Amino acid sequence: MTEEFLYHIWQFKLFSKRDLFTTDHQEIAILKSGIHNKNSGPDFLNAQLKINKQFWAGNVEMHVKSSDWYLHKHEEDVNFEAVILHVVWEYDSIIYMKNNQPLPTFELKNFVDEKLLTNYNRLIYSKQNWIPCDKQIQNIPKFLINNWLERLYFERLEQKSVFIKELLAQANHDFEAVLFQLIAKNFGLKVNGDSFLQLAKSIDFSVVRKERFDEQKLIALFFGQAGFFEEDIQCEYFSSLKSEYEYLKHKYKLQPISRNNFQFFRMRPQNFPTIRIVQLAALFFTHQNLFSKLMSTSKKEDFYKLFSFDIQEFWKTHYTFESESKKSTKKLSKSFIDLLLINTIIPLKFVYLRSRGEVEEESLLHLIQQISSEKNSIIDQFSVLKIKSQNALESQALIELKNNYCTKKRCLHCAIGNNLLRK
Template sequence: MNEDFLHYVWKYQLFSVHDLKTMTNEDVSILKVGIHNYNSGPDFLNAQLKIEDQLWVGNVEIHLKSSDWYAHHHEIDENYDAVILHVVWEDDATVYMKNNKPLPVLVLKDFVLASALNNYRNLFSTKQNWIPCEKEISTVDNFTIDNWKERLFFERLERKSIEMNQVLLDNQNDFEAVLFQLLAKNFGLKVNGEVFFSLATSFDFSILRKVRLDETQLAALFFGQAGFLKEVIEDEYHQQLKITYSYLRHKYNLEPIANVQFSFFRMRPPNFPTIRIAQLIALYHLHQNLFSKMMQIETLKGFYELFETDVHPFWKTHYTFDTISKLYPKKLTKSFVDLLLINTIIPLKFLYQKNRGEVNEMEFLKILKKIKSEKNSIISKFDEIGVQSKNAYETQSLLELKNNYCAKKRCLQCAIGVRLLSEK
């Protein structure tokens, strides 16, 4: 038993409302349960009750035990002076108001519906399911799940945008610089994401703006800062970049990133960090004001066209600086662009629109619904228990469900959990 369950029972009145009585045998009628307060202070605000023939308007506090009132020091907190009813599971102490009269107490244990209690115990039993409702979720109606998915999707966007906002503050609200840093992190994928982010933050974005029109200087900046120009390699292109980087390093007082290493281990050659850096170079050499362009694009096709870039001819026959390979174009694939959209571009665009007070929710839904479902262990497991995903919008929603509700057993804040708990 936990307080969240008691909050849920009170909020949805999952108890017999007839013949309610306080511990001092006074009749209680609930006119309004109040507004659920998720911040500090009483649990439900502005409730309306009738105790005997007296109408009361005030707050309701909920605890497992009456003695928790003193354990939480509410007796010295003026925020609790307007509490009109103490709702508990077990009454083990008398709580006094400021006028030294006992605070009315309602013991829910005596009135909770057996169905609600059984559903709660089944959902929160000690059995080790992948998610608490693993065996029941497939029975929940599509209307509940579909509406909850949309809420989850925007919760995920909101959470990602909050994380990105810190990067924005670190860059003095320069969205172009933030886009570059977060795109770079995404280009590194999970294995090299952090080191790519270190690369992108190792120099001021204003330097990139100055050198981007000269592809050799731009490549020298990226590969030099990444540490790939330290080696002695008998290749004309590598030597040219090395000379150029020496010039840039002196001019802009640059220092290559230290104490980090790019991983090539067990990676497919198209994902080698050298190739991803070359693709990032091609993107920024081709496009000026990339963030501004992205903010104007509203279709998936438009984003695919934006990322149609071509790497330097050297990289068409190389995966690393020191080994020649078979000719291969090494363009960004649509599936890779999808990852950039899901993880960086759409959350950053959401943050930008939110800061301007003009969020276009339908735009995000339209794009994500056209992107194929993501493939990972979480989505595969949902599929096994009867919850399928048709597109990236749905997979993002399910990832949020699993990581921020199921894993934390927040069933009482989840529409699916509430639906299952309310079944008779």
Template sequence: MKEDLLHYVWKYRLFFTNDLISTNNDDILVLKNGTHNQNSGPDFFNAQVKIGEQLWAGNVEIHLKSSDWYIHNHEKDKNYDNVILHVVWEHDVEIHNNENVTIPTLELKEYVSKELLNSYQKLFSKPQKWINCENQISSIDSFVMNNWFERLYFERLERKSVLINELLSASKFDWEAVLFRLLAKNFGLKVNAESFFEMANMLDFSIVRKESGSQENLESLLFGQLGMLNDLKESQYFNVLKSEYNYQSKKYKLKTVDRSSVQYFRLRPTNFPTIRISQLACLYNLNQNLFSKLVQIENLDDFYKLFSVSTSEFWETHYTFEKESKKQVKKLTKSFVDLLLINTIIPLKFVYLRYIGKLNETEIIGLIEQIKPEKNSIIENFADLKVKSINAFQTQSLLQLKNEYCAPQKCLQCAIGNVLLKN
């Protein structure tokens, strides 16, 4: 037995409510269970309980044992003076508040069904291979799953909004600058995300605007700020960029990076930082006021057209500055644009529309539903459990489910866990 199960049972009234009797043999009638408090203080606020002939309004505290009241020193804490009922699984001692007034106690174990306890044991007690409900999740009704997915997806958007709001506050709500920093982070992928993000944060976006008229100038700026032009190389293009960056660093009084932190290890050549930086430079060379364009687009094909960019000519025959390769036009793929949409554009659009008071959640879901499902081990494992995804809305929801509910075993806060327990 865990205390969070008692919270769950009390919150949803999953106990026999008829003929409730306190440990002092007073009749108890629960009119309002109260509001669940997730912070410090009593567990439920603003409950209404009739004890004997007296109607009480106040707070409810829940423990496994009555004696936990003293273990937690609640008798010395004024925040617990307004507790009108102590709900416990096992009553082992009378309890009092700091004025030495006895607090009525309800021992709950006699009022909870064995079926609920068995369901709880089934969900939690046995060691599972991956998630607690792996043998039952495929039986959940599709209506329940779809509604839960919607909440999960917007929880995920809210989590991504934290960084966006921090950047907006730091930039005095320069939406274009924030977009550039987030795109830079995403162009770096997992391996170079932090290096690219740090580079973008070091740059005043006004400099990017000024240099975006020339892709070569913009490449020199970005490569230079990443510390990728510090070495001595024989490449003519490298030295052109280096010369330009030396001029830029003096002109804009840039803080230069002593040593590049970008990585090539375990990256496919098309994902090399050199290629991604050139593509990012091309995107901004071709598009002034990129954020303004993006917030007006609602159709997936229009996003693909806007992001139909490649590298500068040098990178068509190179993956690094030194070694020449077979000529290939290296355009952004649709799958890469999908990642940008999922991780940057849709979250930023979500924050912007809410900021201007025009958020339409149906529109946001409609956009993410147009994107193909992501491929990773978590999504594959859910598919093995017969929970298959047909679009990115579902894969994003499943990632949120696994990371924020399954992994920390918050089954009692999960709609799936609720169904399984109540059944």
């Protein structure tokens, strides 16, 4: 038994409400169970009870054993002086208040259905299961799962919003600057994401605004800040960029980061940092009002058009400065643009619209549901359990479900877990 489960039982009244008595045989009537307090102090605030037909308003404290009151030293804490009922699973000790009167105590264990306890133990103490309910989740009604996944998707959006708000605070709430940083991070993918973010942060976005009308200068700026000109490469194109960067570095008093931050090892050539840097420069050169365009676009196909642009001719036959390769356009793939939409565009749009009081949840849902489901080990394993992801909303929600509920065994906070508990 855990205190968390006791909170759940009390909050949702999952016990028999008939013939309730305190441990000293006083009749109890629960009018309001109170508001669950997740901060310090009693567990439930502003409860309303009748004890022996006398009305009481105050707080409720819960413990597995009544003696835990003294173990936690509540008798020394003034915050517990307004407790009107002590709810415990097991009554093993009388608790006295400061006036030397016994604290009314309700022993819960004899009023809870055994099936509820069995279901709880099956979930929480399951071993060797990928998720606690992997033997039962197939029996959950489809409509319940769909509603829960939609809610989980917005939880995931909220979590991504925290990081975006931190960037906004650092950038004086300049949404264009934060868009640049987030897109740069996503261009780096998992391996180089943090390095690309560091690169973007090393350049005040006012510099990008001034130089974005000249693609050559943008490319020089990004490669220079990434530390690529620390090398000595015999290439005319490389030398011209390096010379351009030296001028920009002096003009804007720039400090580059280290070239060693960027990884090429075991990466596909189209994901090389060199190609992603060039594409990043081409994007901000092609769309000099990119933020406003992204915020006003709502259809997946229109986003694909926005992210379709050409790169300089040199890079159509190169993946690095040194070696020539077969000519290719090196366009952003639709799957890559999907990742940008999932991880950057939609979360930023959510924060931006909320800042203006204009959040339209239905339009965001419609957009994320247009995007194909992600493919990863979590989605594959849910598919084995016959929970198949149909679109990016569901894949994002299933990732949230696995990482923040199943792995942490937060079944009491999960709609699926609650359904199984009460069967």
